[in-house]
Amino acid sequence: MTTPARLLDTDADLAPDYPVSVALALGSNLGDRVDWLRAGVAALRHVVQIEAVSSVYESEPVGPAQDDFLNAAVIGTTRLAPRGLLRTALAAESATGRRRTRADGPRTLDVDLVLYGARTVRAPDLVVPHPRWRERGFVLAPLREIAPHWRDPETGRAIHMLAENAECMAGRPRIVAGPDAIDPVGGTNP
Numbered sequence: 001m002t003t004p005a006r007l008l009d010t011d012a013d014l015a016p017d018y019p020v021s022v023a024l025a026l027g028s029n030l031g032d033r034v035d036w037l038r039a040g041v042a043a044l045r046h047v048v049q050i051e052a053v054s055s056v057y058e059s060e061p062v063g064p065a066q067d068d069f070l071n072a073a074v075i076g077t078t079r080l081a082p083r084g085l086l087r088t089a090l091a092a093e094s095a096t097g098r099r100r101t102r103a104d105g106p107r108t109l110d111v112d113l114v115l116y117g118a119r120t121v122r123a124p125d126l127v128v129p130h131p132r133w134r135e136r137g138f139v140l141a142p143l144r145e146i147a148p149h150w151r152d153p154e155t156g157r158a159i160h161m162l163a164e165n166a167e168c169m170a171g172r173p174r175i176v177a178g179p180d181a182i183d184p185v186g187g188t189n190p
Helices: 033-044 082-095 137-146 159-163
Strands: 020-028 049-053 056-059 069-078 110-116 120-123 126-128 174-177
Touching: 020 033, 020 082, 020 137, 033 049, 033 069, 033 082, 033 110, 056 137, 069 137, 082 110, 082 126, 110 126, 110 137, 137 159
Parallel strands: none
Antiparallel strands: 020 069, 020 110, 049 069, 056 069, 056 174, 120 126
16 A cells, blocks of 8 residues: 555646645757746746756757757745646746657757656656656756755655666766856745
8 A cells, every 4th residue: 555645646636735845857958048947947936936946957968869958957845736837837848939849859948847745646648756857867967966865756765866876877967057047046936
């Protein structure tokens, strides 16, 4: 029997009774990548009480040949249901002109809901924790910087432990700018 905190949730519209800790990953490899990441953080501020924004990392793409990505992560709390937070992420992507023409293709902005408290969501349009996040250095490196002790609700392993896996660091994520490059407010909501 599963505990309530790890309950497999098929209702992605179930809002929490209290603020839930969330982790989101942002990426961009088209146009002014820093501006797109900044726009993503600004959009999230409307629905997430931001506690920390990572440095900006550059990494090689996973998948088809294309320009390198800039990546970052945001942690904070929200009272939105998982699908509501997903809608905000998709709206932020749309506002930057993102067009989904092919899987793993270039993008102005990508905002992924990586962790939503200890919830595990499996719905046709939303999977949390985000699929493959444990294998992606461009997600783990920024998260290790701002939330090293957060735990994966499925494996129980801390983010810093997941990030130590050398194989997942493919793409060689490296810091290219501090958090203030995409978050002039400085981490917390005003």
